[in-house]
Amino acid sequence: MKGVLYYFSGTGNTKWVADKFESIFKDHNIDLKLINVEDKEKVKSECLKKNDFIIVGSPVHTGFLPKIVCNFLDDVKFQNRNTKAIVYSTQGGKSSPIPLFMGKCLKKKGYKIVAQSSIEMPNNYYFSIGRKPDKHSIEKLLASAEKKTKYIVENFINNNVIIESKSEMKVLFGKILFNIFKKSMPKLSKNISSTEQCNKCGMCLINCPQNNITFENGHAVFHSKCILCMRCIHICPVNAITYKNEKIIQTQKYIIDSLKLKK
Ligand SMILES: Cc1cc2nc3c(=O)[nH]c(=O)nc-3n(C[C@H](O)[C@H](O)[C@H](O)COP(=O)(O)O)c2cc1C
Structure with a gap:
């Protein structure tokens, strides 16, 4: 079988x-x-x-x-x-x-x-x-x-x-909620940004499921195709990606290895 x-x-x-x-x-x-x-x-x-x-x-x-x-x-x-x-x-x-x-x-x-x-x-x-x-x-x-x-x-x-x-x-109910969420996705994804600590390793860029991240003028830029899966935030090796300008504690650290990320 x-x-x-x-x-x-x-x-x-x-x-x-x-x-x-x-x-x-x-x-x-x-x-x-x-x-x-x-x-x-x-x-x-x-x-x-x-x-x-x-x-x-x-x-x-x-x-x-x-x-x-x-x-x-x-x-x-x-x-x-x-x-x-x-x-x-x-x-x-x-x-x-x-x-x-x-x-x-x-x-x-x-x-x-x-x-x-x-x-x-x-x-x-x-x-x-x-x-x-x-x-x-x-x-x-x-x-x-x-x-x-x-x-x-x-x-x-x-x-x-x-x-x-x-x-x-x-x-x-979930479908209705998600449709509202989908419409606000571009706005919500603006909550994601990177700080000066970003060392431009490219991990977020190559592992984004939507190819939504680029580097411009030395900074990671998050575009409008984001599905808010939170991968970039949890995988950043220097924890340089913030949400609403807040530093995030990467609670997925021990689980994320299972993804076998591209390096
Ligand atoms: C944008 C977003 C919305 C979420 N909404 C819910 C939700 O409605 N109900 C819930 O129980 N968990 C919700 N979660 C938590 C995730 O479903 C949960 O952590 C999931 O196991 C993540 O799986 P993954 O690591 O394979 O992406 C949400 C997570 C994200 C990123």
Whole structure:
């Protein structure tokens, strides 16, 4: 049996969970290939191949999915009636209705949804909304996220269906909230800027999923295609990227390695 896991991860949480899926499946002698949906060529060629199951993972952004994941769900191809699908979100809150929406998208394409789950992870946007995760809470969240991932895999292997019940109304509410957020994205992205400490290493520029950053007159400039994934803020090696001119504590430090950033 072999499967493929498609993910988007701004700051490492969703990829961290994807890595857990890969290693837990490996313990059961099942191959799972991980594909970042930012890599459109890889997505295109993988979609043509036969897999026994697929997994889609995404962070929650203002009650909904980042555009990059919506585009992927629109483009993903039908395989065959027996292809099973697991969908999961990671979010700063306890749970999210977003996997219900992801499941519906894949169901329309003919996939058989066998798990729909939201996994609580550290909040990477705490400087705008929610609480800043401390070291202890991060450790606790990672331990329970790993446990939940194991639970999903074991049930999948035993042919049990795991659907966390969520209301359609909450999905609709998230969609409305996200549409408001989408319109204010260009304005909100103006909250991001770099300080004198920037050493022009180019990490933010080459790793931005939107190719939205350039260097002009010796400064990193953030343009209007930003999706506010927060990657640039959390990956800067000298922590020179601020939000509303505030220095940010890079709480994703121990998780971000999972992204295997370009250097
Ligand atoms: C712009 C933005 C909006 C967010 N909105 C929510 C939200 O509505 N609910 C929530 O629980 N977490 C929210 N979060 C937190 C992220 O969903 C969470 O930290 C996620 O695990 C990040 O995953 P990643 O590291 O793979 O990008 C938001 C994060 C960002 C950057």
